[in-house]
Amino acid sequence: MTRGTRILLSCIYWAFVLYVFVPLLLMVLMGFKDSRFIGFPIQSWTLDWYIGVFEDAEVLSVFGYSVAIAVASTAISIFVGTWLAVLLEGRKFWGRAAVFGLTILPALVPGIISAIAFRIYARLLGIEPGMFAIIWSHAVHNVPFVALVVMARLSTLPKSQTEAARDLGADPLVVFMRITLPYLVPAIIGASIFCLLLSFDDFVRSFFLGSYEPTLPVLIFAMLRSGMSPEINAIATVAVVLTAALGVWAERYMRRMNKETGR
Amino acid sequence: MGSDVASAHKPSGAEGTAENATFWGRLVRWGPYIILVELTCASPRRQFLILAAIPILWVLTQHLGPMLQMLRVSLTDAYPVAQGVETQFTLDNYARFFGDRIFWMPFFRTLTFAAVFTLSTLIITYPVAYFLARHVRRENQLLFLLLLLIPFWVGEVVRTYAIMILLGNNGAVNLALRFVGLIDRPIPFMYTSFSMGMGIVYLTALYMLLPLYSALEKLPRSYTEAAADLGAGAWTRFHRVTLPLSLEGISSGCILVFLISTGFYATPVLLGGPSTTVFAETIAGFFHVAGDEWPTGAAFATIMFLTALVLTAIFQKLMNALRKGDTK
Numbered sequence: 001m002t003r004g005t006r007i008l009l010s011c012i013y014w015a016f017v018l019y020v021f022v023p024l025l026l027m028v029l030m031g032f033k034d035s036r037f038i039g040f041p042i043q044s045w046t047l048d049w050y051i052g053v054f055e056d057a058e059v060l061s062v063f064g065y066s067v068a069i070a071v072a073s074t075a076i077s078i079f080v081g082t083w084l085a086v087l088l089e090g091r092k093f094w095g096r097a098a099v100f101g102l103t104i105l106p107a108l109v110p111g112i113i114s115a116i117a118f119r120i121y122a123r124l125l126g127i128e129p130g131m132f133a134i135i136w137s138h139a140v141h142n143v144p145f146v147a148l149v150v151m152a153r154l155s156t157l158p159k160s161q162t163e164a165a166r167d168l169g170a171d172p173l174v175v176f177m178r179i180t181l182p183y184l185v186p187a188i189i190g191a192s193i194f195c196l197l198l199s200f201d202d203f204v205r206s207f208f209l210g211s212y213e214p215t216l217p218v219l220i221f222a223m224l225r226s227g228m229s230p231e232i233n234a235i236a237t238v239a240v241v242l243t244a245a246l247g248v249w250a251e252r253y254m255r256r257m258n259k260e261t262g263r
Numbered sequence: 264m265g266s267d268v269a270s271a272h273k274p275s276g277a278e279g280t281a282e283n284a285t286f287w288g289r290l291v292r293w294g295p296y297i298i299l300v301e302l303t304c305a306s307p308r309r310q311f312l313i314l315a316a317i318p319i320l321w322v323l324t325q326h327l328g329p330m331l332q333m334l335r336v337s338l339t340d341a342y343p344v345a346q347g348v349e350t351q352f353t354l355d356n357y358a359r360f361f362g363d364r365i366f367w368m369p370f371f372r373t374l375t376f377a378a379v380f381t382l383s384t385l386i387i388t389y390p391v392a393y394f395l396a397r398h399v400r401r402e403n404q405l406l407f408l409l410l411l412l413i414p415f416w417v418g419e420v421v422r423t424y425a426i427m428i429l430l431g432n433n434g435a436v437n438l439a440l441r442f443v444g445l446i447d448r449p450i451p452f453m454y455t456s457f458s459m460g461m462g463i464v465y466l467t468a469l470y471m472l473l474p475l476y477s478a479l480e481k482l483p484r485s486y487t488e489a490a491a492d493l494g495a496g497a498w499t500r501f502h503r504v505t506l507p508l509s510l511e512g513i514s515s516g517c518i519l520v521f522l523i524s525t526g527f528y529a530t531p532v533l534l535g536g537p538s539t540t541v542f543a544e545t546i547a548g549f550f551h552v553a554g555d556e557w558p559t560g561a562a563f564a565t566i567m568f569l570t571a572l573v574l575t576a577i578f579q580k581l582m583n584a585l586r587k588g589d590t591k
Contacts, residue, residue, distance in 0.1 A: 002497065005497065006398055009390055009393065009394040009398055010394060010398065012390045012391060012394065013390075013391050013394045013395070013407070016387070016388075016391045016411070016468075017410060017411065019465075020411060020414045020415075020465070020468070021413075021414060022429070022435070023422070023425035023426055023428065023429045023465065024414055024417065024422070024425050026425065026428050026429060026435050027421075027424060027425040027428050030428055080318065080321055083317065083318045084318045084321075084322070086314070087314055087315055087318050087319075093311070093315070099318075099319055099322060102322040102323070102326050102327055103322055103326070105322075105326045105327065105330070106326050108522060109330070109526075109568065110522055110523065110525045110526025110543075110567070110568070110571060111523070111526030111527060111528060111543075112526045112527070112528045112543040112546055112547065112564070112567075113333075113526060113546075113564045113567060113568045114329075114526070115528075116333070116546060116547075116550055116560060116561070116564050117329035117330055117332070117333040117564065118329055119550060120329065120332055120333050120336050120342075120557065120561060121328055121329035121332045121333075123343060124332050140325045140326065140329075143321075143325075143326070171291070171300045171304055172300075172304050172310060173299070173300055173303070173304070174287065174290075174291060178287065197416055200418070201416075201417070201418025201419065201420075201421075202418070202419075203418065203419050203420050203528070203529045204419075204526070204528050204529065207528070207529075208547075208550065217418050217419070217420040217421070217529075220420050220421065220424065221420050221529055221533070224420070224424060224427075224533055225532075225533075228424075228427065228428070228431075232424065236421045236424055236425075239417070239418065239421055240417050240421060243416045243417055243418065244413050244414070244416050244417060246416070247412070247413065247416030248409070248413060248416075251409055251412065255405065
């Protein structure tokens with residue numbers, strides 16, 4: 001490979017890094033601008049918008065509402081997703097391909113269609129729009145991601161470990177709880193963080209299945225529809241910092257765990 | 264005994280398992296637990312049935328159920344049904360789609376946009392993935408990749424807002440252009456198909472980058488080296504060796520991005536204008552008003568979903584044929 005292409009490609013890479021970071025950095029900067037007017041140039045700086053956000057009881061309650069939804073839906077997704085992974089990984093049975101296809105179906109349905117299908121189904125089940133409906137839709141939507149992550153981890157579990165335990169007389173439940181489950185912990189933690197972020201950031205399902213109480217993305221959307229304002233920048237920045245920090249931590253954690261098991 | 268087995272095979276093999284062992288030892292001797300094991304693990308067959316029943320029931324009722332119910336509602340004349348009225352099955356909701364320009368225009372616009380945005384994402388991310396997989400040392404690759412992943416943890420609405428700030432009349436791009444002196448009046452980027460495209464490419468780039476990277480990373484360097492030894496130039500090496508062998512990554516990335524970009528709702532609403540209404544907005548319109556429009560909305564969503572599936576299936580077939588033709 002010639003030197004020229006190498007330099008050109010690395011320029012493209014760094015241009016792409018700028019492309020993905022600059023919009024978010026500008027948004028963060030704008031939250032410190034001492035003016036109601038969104039736009040450049042920035043003449044003076046302030047922390048008022050952030051102070052305002054942390055003093056705003058409504059924003060704080062919306063924040064808590066979103067976190068509660070994320071935690072509850074993640075718990076359900078992890079339970080069901082892990083169970084599905086244990087069923088599907090390394091097992092041959094009639095209809096396995098169909099079950100696998102159905103497992104990943106919610107991840108393939110485009111956002112708007114998934115949201116309205118859930119909206120219709122919620123009415124069939126008699127679930128009123130609101131917190132429970134959002135939790136349910138997020139839980140179903142996130143199951144495929146859990147199942148895939150856990151299946152990947154499960155496929156690396158040496159069969160000799162579970163077989164040895166079985167030979168020595170442990171019943172299948174004990175084998176699952178003392179060998180399989182501890183082995184799956186890193187995948188489960190990684191998948192949990194992923195689900196928490198997916199749920200916390202989700203807009204379309206929260207929007208169509210919510211009642212008058214908004215989640216954080218729905219609140220930001222509603223505020224944006226009535227115009228840009230520095231409060232939005234402050235709220236969004238807090239969300240960016242939290243989600244990015246949690247995401248980076250999860251990536252590093254999964255990588256460390258994979259290294260320790262020699263992969 | 265089960266307890267001894269388990270402590271001997273504890274993966275970490277740490278000390279201080281005595282207390283632990285007594286817990287597990289007590290558990291396996293506990294009456295209700297023994298009954299539970301006897302009931303569930305009596306035979307491999309029963310064990311499998313108990314393992315399989317709940318998750319299969321879940322995927323049928325929770326994953327497939329909503330789609331089937333959407334299909335069913337799309338074929339009815341009213342939903343929810345009033346008390347004492349029989350549901351009439353009808354195809355009228357589907358006929359409505361073809362009857363009015365304001366319905367099928369956004370539909371074809373969505374498909375065109377999704378195709379164009381997918382292609383743009385591919386063109387933008389391919390060199391990046393190529394650089395990562397072929398030019399960065401292996402031990403640094405993950406670091407370089409993780410750097411790119413950070414912004415992708417941020418949600419759809421927040422990243423759309425970031426694009427709004429970038430492209431606004433007083434946004435960074437216009438400011439920079441004015442500063443350089445290229446323009447003296449701001450260019451109205453916002454509320455056009457360009458701003459929408461910027462937003463959607465920004466949101467989907469990762470879903471293209473990751474499959475491309477993993478396809479290119481698997482490709483042995485010796486292949487291109489061998490081609491070079493045989494006298495192939497840089498361009499020939501790329502389009503005769505690298506490109507055909509990364510088709511798998513290209514096809515899965517394109518399918519993923521295409522499906523995702525047909526489903527965006529918040530981004531077109533915030534970044535698009537009246538001339539860029541997409542089908543997601545049309546579908547959503549039927550759910551904002553009173554419930555009687557739901558069947559039409561469900562029918563439109565079904566049309567969208569089936570079309571997207573058929574198109575991606577055709578695309579996959581084409582890509583497979585292309586791959587087979589190349590390896591011959």
